[in-house]
Each structure stands twice: as C-alpha cells, then as structure tokens.
Amino acid sequence: MVLHKDGFEISRGTQMKNKFLALLLGAAGLLVVSRPALAHHGRSNYDVTSTATVKGVVTEFEWTNPHALIHLDVTGENGNVEKWIAETNSPNTLTRQGWSKNTVKVGDEVTLVGHRVKGGGYYINFSKITWPDGRVLTPAVQN
Amino acid sequence: MRNRWIEPVVVMLTMLVFSPAVLAQTAANPGTKKTQAAVHTADLTGVWANITEVGPTFNPKEDPSFQPWAEAKWKANKNTDPGQPSITNGRVDLDPTIASCFPTGMPRLMTEVFPFEIVQLRDRVLILFEKDYAVSHIWTDGRKLPVDPDPTYMGQSVGRWDGDTLVVDTIGLKDITWLDRQGHPHSDALHATWRLRRVNRDRLQIDWTFEDPKAFTKPWTGRTIYRYHPDWTIEEFISCEDRLLHGGESLEQKAVKEHAQ
Numbered sequence: 353m354v355l356h357k358d359g360f361e362i363s364r365g366t367q368m369k370n371k372f373l374a375l376l377l378g379a380a381g382l383l384v385v386s387r388p389a390l391a392h393h394g395r396s397n398y399d400v401t402s403t404a405t406v407k408g409v410v411t412e413f414e415w416t417n418p419h420a421l422i423h424l425d426v427t428g429e430n431g432n433v434e435k436w437i438a439e440t441n442s443p444n445t446l447t448r449q450g451w452s453k454n455t456v457k458v459g460d461e462v463t464l465v466g467h468r469v470k471g472g473g474y475y476i477n478f479s480k481i482t483w484p485d486g487r488v489l490t491p492a493v494q495n
Numbered sequence: 496m497r498n499r500w501i502e503p504v505v506v507m508l509t510m511l512v513f514s515p516a517v518l519a520q521t522a523a524n525p526g527t528k529k530t531q532a533a534v535h536t537a538d539l540t541g542v543w544a545n546i547t548e549v550g551p552t553f554n555p556k557e558d559p560s561f562q563p564w565a566e567a568k569w570k571a572n573k574n575t576d577p578g579q580p581s582i583t584n585g586r587v588d589l590d591p592t593i594a595s596c597f598p599t600g601m602p603r604l605m606t607e608v609f610p611f612e613i614v615q616l617r618d619r620v621l622i623l624f625e626k627d628y629a630v631s632h633i634w635t636d637g638r639k640l641p642v643d644p645d646p647t648y649m650g651q652s653v654g655r656w657d658g659d660t661l662v663v664d665t666i667g668l669k670d671i672t673w674l675d676r677q678g679h680p681h682s683d684a685l686h687a688t689w690r691l692r693r694v695n696r697d698r699l700q701i702d703w704t705f706e707d708p709k710a711f712t713k714p715w716t717g718r719t720i721y722r723y724h725p726d727w728t729i730e731e732f733i734s735c736e737d738r739l740l741h742g743g744e745s746l747e748q749k750a751v752k753e754h755a756q
Contacts, residue, residue, distance in 0.1 A: 397587065397747065400578065417736040421746060437746045444609065444625055444730030473750035 398467035398477050406436055406476055410460040415453040418442050419477075422456055422464070426474070436474040438464050440481075441491045449491060456481070537659035539620070539691055542729065543699050543721035544610035551606050551676030553703050553717025555582045558679065565680050565710040572678030585678020591671055596735035598627050600648035600672035601665060602687050605701065605719055607676060612729045613699075620654055620661060626732045633663050640666055646683050648672060661691040674705070682709035697723040 408426035419439035426434045440446070446455075456462065466478030482488045561569055572585045584590070591597040599607065609625040618636040633654040644651045644667035651667040665687040674681040685707040694700045699721040706714045737745045744752075 414737075414740075416740060417733045419737065421737070437750055439747065442609075442732050444732045447730050448727060469747055469751055471751045471754065473747075473752075473754035475747050475750035 397469055399470050400467050402467075403465060404468040404476055405463060405465050406438065406478075407461070407463045408434075408436060410456055410458055410462060411435075412458060413453070413456040415443050420446055420451075422462070422478075422481075424462065424464075434474050436476065438466070438476045438478050440478055446491055449489075451489070451491070455489070536615070536656050537661070537693055538615070539613045539661060539693055539699065540615050542610050542612045542724045542727040544724055544727075545606065545608055546720045546722050550582045551584050552582060552679065553602075553606065553675055553705070553719060554715065557715075559674075559705070559707075559710070559715035560712045561680075562710055562712060565682070568680040569678065572673065572680065574678070582677060584676050585673060590678070591673060592734050596738070597671055598629065598648040599624075599734075600629075601631060601650050601652075601668060602689070602703070602705075603673050603675050604629060604631075605689075609732055610724060610727060610729065623729050625729050626734075628731050628733065633661075635661075640664055646670070650687075657690070659692060663687075663689045663691065665689070680710060681705070681707050684709040699723070 406424070406426055408424035410422055410424050412421075412423035414421040414423070420441065420443055422438040422440075424436050424438060426436050428434055441449075443451075461484055463482040464476060464478040465480040465482075466476045469475040469477070479492065480488065480490050558569065559565075572589050574583050574586050587593050592599050604611070604624050604626060607624075607626050611625060612623040614621040614623065618634065620633040620635055622631040622633070624630070629649060631649050631652060633652040635654045635656070637655075638653055640653050641651050646667055646669040648669055648671075650665045652663055652665040654661050654663040656662070666685070668681070668683060668685050670681060670683045670685075672681075673679060674685070685705060688704045688706075690702045692700050692702075701719045701721075703717045703719070704714050705711070705716070741749070
C-alpha cells in the first residue's frame, strides 16, 4: 500500500517529461476546480484534514449513482492485498467532463489522490487519478 | 473620428442582442399573433446551474423564523460537524434523499448543484432537472392553483408573466422533504412564490418568498442565482442506486463497518 499523508506523490520512477505534464495538468485542474468533488454528501464523511494517496490495480469500475466507484487491489507493505473502493463524482457530472464507463479499465494501474473515509476502512473519495503513462484526470464538480 | 463612433455602436448592438426583448423574440413560442402581443415573455430557455457561492440554501444570511417544532427539527438537521463551513449541506444521516432515498422534491431541487433545463411551451414552462430526472410543470395558461391539492414531491405550480419576469406560485408539497439542501424543514402548508428573471445572457436570478404558517412565524425570503451553460445537456442522476445494487448499504458504509470489526 502506498498511502502518503499531506502530499501528492506521483509514482516513483516516472519519466521527467510525464512528471512535468502531470504537474501542468494538475495545476490546470486546480484552476478549474472551484470546489471539491463531494457534491453528494458533503465533506463530513471524509478526513479532509489530510490527503491520502492510494496506488493499486483496478478490478472493477462501477458506473453507478450517486458515485462512480473504482474497485482496486492495493498491495500493502507486508505483501497482503487490500481491497479498496474509490469513489468519485456521479456519472452525469463525469459525462460532462468527458468520462465514460470505459475511462477506467480492469487491469489499469492507477494512483488516486483524495480523502479517506472517517473511521478507517479501505475507502477513499478521490479527486485526482493518474495512470503510469502520465495521464491525469481531476474529476470535479463544475457549475 | 470614425473610431470614436465604433465603440458605442458595438456596445449598443451587444446590449440589444442580449436584451430580454430580443431574447423573447427568439423564444418564438407558437400561438396566434394576438396572444403573443398580449403576453409579454422573456426567454428563460436553456441549461442552468446553481452558482457555487449561493450555497445550499435560499438565504445564507438569515434562517426562517420557525415555529417551535420546526426550530427543533432544524437544529437536528443542521450540520454542526467541526471543520464545516457555517452554511453547508444538512446532516447526511437525516437527509431524506441520502439517508432514506426519498425524491428531492421542490423547492429543494433549486438549491442542488446539478443543472436543470428550462423549456418554454405555449401553455406551460417545464423545468427538467438532472437530479432525480424530475420535471416541474409550471402552467402559464391562466389556470388557478388547485384548492387543497393532494401533496406531491414536485407540488402544483402556476406561472404568469410580469414583464420579463416569470412569477410562479407552488403549493401542494409533501412535508417529507427538506426545503433546501441545508436542511431547513417545512410543512405541507408551504407556499413558494418565485420570480424568475434572466438578468443577462448568462445569469438567471430567482427571488423567493416562502410562506408556511404551520412551520414559520413569518414569510422567509431569499435569492438564488444560476449560470447559463449553452454547451451542456441534461444527464441523469438517480440517488441510492449503489445501495440497491449492494444489498441496502453503500460500499462506503460497508467499508467503515468492516474496518470497525
């Protein structure tokens, strides 16, 4: 498991070019994002005092309401596989941002940045997803 | 000299193009010339979304003046979690749409973050909501509000044009719903009067008056503002699908529960 607090960390060994591109896209994303991607149930359920990063392999992508959900296997430091769920915006909002049910695919290795659910549990609300090739998406509520 | 002319002319032309009078003509509602001349309308059509700063209520500055039972309910609904902004969504565990999967209903739908589309027909104005995929029918054919209607989530609405402003009256609402996203309660006696005006091409402004003698001691007023999104279409948002798919509990609830064990 890769779980860093209070910071964004893009996977180690990423090419400099990709890093720059990710930073650029991330910065652009931040400009666009006027509010966190927590339209449905506000921020109460999440530990917004710290930022969590989760890296794993996608086992399922649920295109469901009120949140699209990524199921992913995260290998912990002790080698155990943790079954994480990562939620993001609702399909209607994601559609407007160019997402579809095929944006995230089973087998994709993804790094997610967001806030972990309060009370523990392998559950995160993410607002940034990065693929190993440097592709970055920052799902946001846009009004 | 010529340049000094150009700027004011461009400004005037721009103002003319976006003025309500011209927008009204582009609405091109079908009907006889006589009817069109008699009824002054404006073009409110298009996809609109709540502007973030307005927040989840109709009036962020002042709460309704509640009757005691409603005051108690409001205190329970209000989200007072540490770290929350003072104006925020109501408590998730008491929110009828999240905790119990009830329809959002009116007028709360007008405080949601998801967009809606206004469609103007000859005899009514439709509001097509992305949330719940709900529709509000605002009858503009001169009919009166029904007397003592059976309560519904969307209520009964009639509208009339006052110049470029659509004045809507809504009654007949179920009291299961919250008045707004912040969690203000209301009763089935709620009467909402709302005045919709397109203040410019990109802004729709609605001034609200809520009368509810069962829940309020005096009328409550507010204002909401929406941004025009000419490139958007209305998508579909349905609550609680996750729970229906996963045996009554969201995966978030399950994850927290599993962790606690």
